[in-house]
Amino acid sequence: LEGHSGSVQSVALSYDGSHIVSGSVDRSVRIWDVNTGMNLQTLEGHTGAVMSVAFSTDGSRIVSGSENGTISIWDANSGRTLKTLKGHTEAVQSVAFSNDGLYIASGSRDQTVRIWDAGTGVSLQTLQGHRNWVRSAAFSYDGSHLVSGSDDGHICIWDAKTGENLLTLEGYRDWFMSVAFSNDGSHIISGSDKTICIWDAGSGEKLQTLEGHSSYVRSVAFSNDGYHIVSGSFDQTICVWDANPGVNLHTSPGHKDSVNSVAYSNDGLYIVSGSCDHTVCIWDAKTGVCLQTLEGHTGDVLSVAFSIDGSRIVSGSRDKTVHIWDAKTGVTLCILEGHSDEVNSVAFSKDGSHIVSGSVDRTICIWNANTGVKLRTLEGHTAYVLSVSFSSDSSHIVSGSYDDTVRIWDAITGVNLHTLEGHQDWVQSVAFSNDGSCIVSGSDDQTVHIWDAKTGVNLQTLTGHKDRVLSVAFSSDDSYIVSGSVDNTICIWDAKTGVNSQT
Template identity: 35%
Template sequence: MEGSKRDLEDDELSVPEKHSKMEEEATDDKNCSEGLVNVLAQFQSESGETVGPPIELPLALARDKLQLILNALLEQEEITPYSFFVNEKEVTGSLSGAVDSSVSEEKVMTILYQPQAVFRVRAVTRCTSSLPGHAEAVLSVSFSPDGQHLASGSGDTTVRFWDVYTETPHFTCKGHRHWVLATAWSPDGMHLASGCKAGQILIWDPTTGKQMGRALTGHKQWVTSLCWEPLHLTCDGESKRLASAGKDGDVRIWNTKLGSCEKVLSNHLQSVTALRWSGEGLLYSASQDRTIKVWRASDGVMCRTLQGHGHWVNTLALNTDYVLRIGAFDPQSLMKSRPEITPPEERQACAAKYYKEHLAAAGGVERLVSGSDDFTLFLWEPAKDRKPIERMTGHQQLVNDVKFSPDTRIIASASFDKSIRLWNGFNGKYIAVLRGHVGGVYQIAWSADSRLLLSGSKDSTLKVWNMSTKKIDIDLPGHADEVFSVDWSPDGQRVVSGGKDKVLKLWRR
């Protein structure tokens, strides 16, 4: 009976899983034939801290047993799931599958561990709604920090809000005079900012669809990027300050409550293409002048210029983007059907707590990655050094989008060369290439548990990629034309996509 059950389990394995299993068994046999049965191992966190003394472990030790040993060494009250790595190779079955022939019984082998999300996001498999309404291409789609609201910006000059439960239109917001090129949710979830090709920025209330305050005007050409001040840096847990970038080469910091421009940061020689407001109070701006500038958001002083790219810098991502996005919403609470709402007076403290925990898991350092028209990416620690950690090469055409996984461990980059590449989030080393699209990849989005990656492409499809197999999990056709924008809700429940066919599509399990 036990044997037949095991056969059945083997039959249920996917082809990549079978190959992985066969490879591990082959490695097991190889190590055993060489007489190597046990290894001396030392557990180490991503920040370099060791746990307990080196201990002797059998090579045949399964991953779930490693979990138990580490939790015992850490004296955890509750069992926490971890990922394990030996020489940057993940332990997916037994320890032997990640060990190479250079390991000896005398040498201490380091096993890196990293906490996994305790929740698991399931891959979306079907389109539950096609939402028409926009009269031109959908240029941006995004869920609010709690996943309860959905917004889109379009070439038809409108911003629209949609009901995620009934999957129907909610509000149509008119006020822009030209294409809506950029949208950004405030981390408290109370406001949505939108910027258009006429250089105008408007703030919207997602609960009423009404414009809040007056239009923010000052950019002399179109608005290319928007980002809000991180919630833990606010004085009262309310999002007020917004940064905007323009084709005019300026970065502006606004007080949205007063409707005034606090600072104009002018040092770029060409259009500013991307903005990030870091949890350390710094602003990063990328430009077509091939540079990235580091500004102090409090007084607008330029701290340094990051140079190295040979062409336009298109995109930026921080390893803290996920925690800055969700603000004061507890990542565990987001998985519930109705997330718990943090009282306003506690928001700033909650956001600061989540940010501190997230940064500690990332090794205590905020890292920035940049992608360019020169086909390359650079990984930086921009708060302290103007030299990059790594120059990341391999793409054959320009890099459109780049995102850190929520657990900060992996960087994904999307390119017009029809591929997505994966890189180590700590040192920028190449991990794998994901191929399957037959057109350029415009945008990517991670699931909240970092186990799945979503991509939208010029070929009119979305694809869901599995990070353990590095293969396509689900192929999602359905759009009639190019898919410009995709987002995965922070609660993991939904995916939204929009593009040239003027339609939003919602996807669920």
């Protein structure tokens, strides 16, 4: 959708999915038809950049927040300004209607949250307590509570009627660098400041803290049966853990630089790791013994994965190549050359016949996993490709990029089926749901988006993180999404409703 003359700061979908509203630095708000892409209305009146936009639940009104501290309420059909709300003394970062449409919440750089009467425009409450910019504000479903997130590292829960601060949730000390669900979706593991934590995915309770690494944990993964965990760290070691009761079974030195990526084979017998020492190592998951050290890359190994049958390993490197290895002998089967810059992400298709790779050169390559022949080069992204993944039936590929977009591709023809726009910053992580119907994406804009994989429509925009979202994944039954952020939190979301069930 083209029309804005400045960067787009905020987008929102109407409740029925028929319209999109966008706000821009060009000071305008635009309404778009989802099916045709036609610009139906251009709403002008703000004298500063538009930072945030939202529809009322019935789709009849739009609210927008501006850099100059004002909020406008618009008639979505006529484009007429209904009210201009004044009270904030700095830029309005977030606006939202209550579900019944009677109230509006706003969060501002003036460190306050305000509640407004959506009919009269009167400021009913000014909620004070944050000590830095308020990035996000939202009503509970029944409108009785309000939640706000701030650059002060805190989440506040407020009584929407009285304005009382009911609860302040404080963040963790350090970044979460890796998160993953157990195969049955019951547990989550996270890697952070030298520790691995195991969490109950239902209650959000931290069950175990696994200590043993002497530096940051870069990558974590569950075995398929959920009984074991592997972690890779900047301390150059691999650790294998008993998930219950959290015992360190063995610590395996061997790499000579930080470990960037770890993965289990499907049968849980082997582990593969990729390191900044330019090598790939295969480990016996039971004993921790290094069975093979695969040498051949001339740059940091950024991504590794097993084929489903465990017979092969694929690795992507800063040396611009993708390598396919025999997992038993360690022999290099193929060196895939075609990217002109470092390879950030690699994955096998489920049947093992194809490999997809995403690169800093802005392209995605599809390769024949048996011959190493490059079948397709997918072009369209205008910046680095950070994450790639196959759908479970291998018919589609999803990619996330520095160009702020998510793209869906036909894996056979290479055709770009949809370009999903809505993120306002780099897309760090993408994944298909296991049934292939949805896509989840996490971005530096602090949001998680859920998309319809067939139509490309944004089904949900999940807000709550206060900093970059680095990792996203579906649970095995597709009922939950987990996201990990630089704000030191892991959020668990209901994949159907978008409700943040735990932080």
